[in-house]
Amino acid sequence: MGKSTGDRISQAIYNGFGAFFCEFQNITLGAQARFETADWISVHTAMHSRLDVYKRCIRSVADLIAMIAQDEVNSPDLWRHAKIAYQRKCAGDANEDILQTFFNSVYCLMFDHRNIRDAFAFVSNPGLPTNEPDMSTILRDYPLNVGLQDSVREVLNDLSFRLPYENIERDTRHIVHTIHYELIKRLAPGERVTAAQFLDSLFYRNKAAYLVGRVFIGDAIRPFVVVFQNNEQGSIYVDTVLFDEDLVSRIFSFTRSYFMVDALSPGLYVQFLSTIMPRKQTFELYSLLGFGKHAKTDFVRKAVAHTQQASDEYEIAPGIRGMVMLVFTLPSFDYVYKIIKQRFTPPKDMTREQVRSKYRLVKRWDRVGRMADTQEFSNLVFDRRKFSDELMQELEKEVPSLIESRGNALILKHVYIERKMIPLNMYLNQIDEEETDRIMQEYGMAIKELAAANIFAGDMLLKNFGVTRHGRVVFYDYDEVCLLTECNFRKIPEPKTEEQAMSDQPWYSIAPEDIFPEEFRIFLSGHKKARHSFEKFHRDLYDADYWKLLQENIIAGDVQSVYPYPDNHRFSHHNNALND
Template sequence: MQSAIDPVTEVQERFARAIFNGFESYFAEFQNITLAARSRFERADWLGMHQASTERIDLYKKKTGEITRYVELIAGIHQTDYPFWRAVKGFYASLIEGHSNFEIAETFYNSVYCSVFEHRLIRDEHAFVFSTQGDMPKSDMTRVYRTYPWTGSASTTFEPLLKDYEFAIPYEDLARDLRSIEDHAMQFLGPRFALQPGETEVQVLEHHFFRNKCAYIVGRFVSGDDSMPFVIPLLHSEDHKIYVDAILFGSDRVSVIFSFTRTYFMVDASVPSKYVRFLQHLMPAKPISEIYSSMGYNKHGKTYYYRCATRHMQTTTDQFVIAPGIKGMVMCVFTLPSYDFVFKIIKDRFTPPKDMTREQVKAKYRFVKRSDRAGRMADTQEFNQLVLDRSRFSEELIKELYEVAPSIVHEKGPALIIEHVYVERRMTPLNLYLKDANDEQVWAVMDEYGNAIKQLAAANIFPGDMLLKNFGVTRHGRVVFYDYDEIVPLLDCNFRTIPAPRNEAEELSSKPWYTVGPNDIFPEEFRLFFSG
């Protein structure tokens, strides 16, 4: 005779299964949106590509919201019972044990938990702060790349490769592209990499990476213990044929393609961790959290970041300090010197003439997240109820936080709790970079500054406040915009000429003598920004 199941235990099992089913549903729909990217690329459906990218970003919140409603119904009176959740975590852990994507499933569970508890009391006993299975599945990445032996010539090595990666539309001129690859490969690799037939091979991830109007082939040359990463961007010609735009070599150049300043890729990776491991070999300096995010798994990128940040805090002793640079009118920014990230909180009151609300600032950040960042706007991770060690904060920073944002900063025992904060990669503010730059660096970085504004405009983004302090310089020397409170779609802007004063009183007036709409832009004033 089968023993009766405890009613609460039965509810806990159903509860865990509902969350797991929600994860599987999310992952399947994420994959379906991604699988359509190739067809959109072949049809040059660029608007559809952008809409799908936005839809995929919004999908996570949609799915966790759906499941939260189910689990609230299933849990009933136990919904906010911590011992109940402790048991549910155990059942869920058994469901995902050995799962090929358990790490992303854990993040999904955490999101449901945070939705119920409003990001409070996040403990490892109730949620997957850390994983019992390790940070990543023990994946065999050899299953996700193709291998091509080095023939002694780049053109003959890459010809079968390009044919294997061809689309439903033909190459514009494959022979020309192979000659170009030959020239660039020999010029770059010749003095840097030993190319030996029988010893050297080319390893290429099995599926294209899609973003905006471009498809990318990603791989590496391997010879013994040495390797050389490369990326091949593929574009449409005017007559809708495919051509090789370039071949980019080296970790730094590949890292720029996978930058935290770019829109997330779409890539057919049924086991993302396998791709992440391969990409991490190509870009050893890039955090794994950013690689997950670059493939669209930004929520798990946040989980991975948090775990790494927690471990870093446990092994260091330096204090959080106010970030270098001119203090912002809207945001208070602080950093941990030993960690390459900054923390940005919205002030309670903004310095005049800034006139907006906290919710409007948050809306700007959501707009950036869903836009084409064009390699010129920093991605951020958003945290609620972030708990940090109070003793790790300098007294100067504590004083600043309580002065500018007392409504969202609280102390509880040894903890400092920040109700809402954005985290992004630390960069050198452009105005500070220029102070120590030589003439050559000044010319290069100001050219980058101009390119950043131009490329943002091409992506339908007008930065608004273009002061040098609102741009940062990355370790690759790229200029990135990171102050979003005045950002607007370019097409919403009304570019005007400042009217001539009609009399002496208007000419001497310290205030505009003409009406100014909310999105009116006067290019004559740009020199005030460009002069710093």
């Protein structure tokens, strides 16, 4: 007897996951070579390529299933059987959770995200084993209670870099000094630093490589992250070492690009990372490892569980309402939901598809810690009873074609989800003069770092930026984002006549791509203190020549280094002196 159609479908999906995972890993395996050769342009090219793999593999499997099943393809019994057969294949696999998400992705593509039931797909929490995972296969152990300098040198020598260290003895001393200063000198009586564990694969992103681990202080655990840079002259060096959870969390921020990590068992890596950053959600960690689809699955399960337990209602998000997006939130939940309006408030003049293209650009770009990552969903189901009357009225007014009600179920046909932040314009009303100076310096740095990454924010109103729990300023409104190299930065021409000087309308021609930086002051109108603080640090942003120089650097292939930790944590590399 041959295999049933359901069996063949389950095998096709299982094989499809294998093809996806192999291609995903092969792109990832090139990360070390790109780092060692300082091929920063290829770093971004590889990231773009890897983002395309999942969708391409899903479509290929869906086409194959349509051929295998033919007229049976919509049969509930067929998919019920296929799920059972697939579940048997995945049982006990180290990547069982990601395998199940892959099945869901194929099913959702076949049925346009409709008729999603546990009988046909893996909807609810699958109840995977909850026992303590065996992470010994992905870890390397080093004692730190004896021969500290030798242990640190061994850690560095065990790494498989093909480039030599610029000065391994200096780097060893830097790390040992930091261990003494950050850990040993701060121990309570009776406490001891005993050992360190590191994941066996480095984390590559942009121009850096990260050795990620943890250090044991009695029964307590602290992060232990060593950051490597390429000096672009044939050797590498340790740029810093971090033991602070908040600083390490910034490296794994939702505002940064995805890592390249040779992790054959991503779930084990996520569980390890959760031990050093317990406040990070697992879906955020899956996303940062490049498994965005599974991150979305994990998010939905957690969002549903939270909503079922919460007593509050979904409501319109605080802040000035946008001209392009309708934004709502559950006050007790750390995320906002954004829907593109059907009609935009003037003077916005664009289409919904143009807005979606802007969000796709941000998804694929280097966010340099200054743009919030978003997750895009189709046909996301909510409990209608949890929506406030005001929010329902707003949905029915602004996006009537994007909502559908089925009993107590409210279906949003297209929605983005983003981490909740305090809008910058609201934050400024809550802080003193000293913090205003700091936060406006941050705001200017956000604009500059985005520009260095070839991103021009476009609409730089304060309401379009948010403040994270770490006090970072992050851009989150993308409908006017474009590449910096697409802009034409100009100085406002001097008037030649009194009539021109008195005119309240421009007397000179303006093309759609023309930008006049002198006009950026308008973004700070209404906040005199904020404007004064901004101009203390970033008056150069008003100068068209500043922006033109940035464009020239980008066109010349200059990839600027943006560090996800403060400059004062970086080691000195000009000599053997320690950075005290």
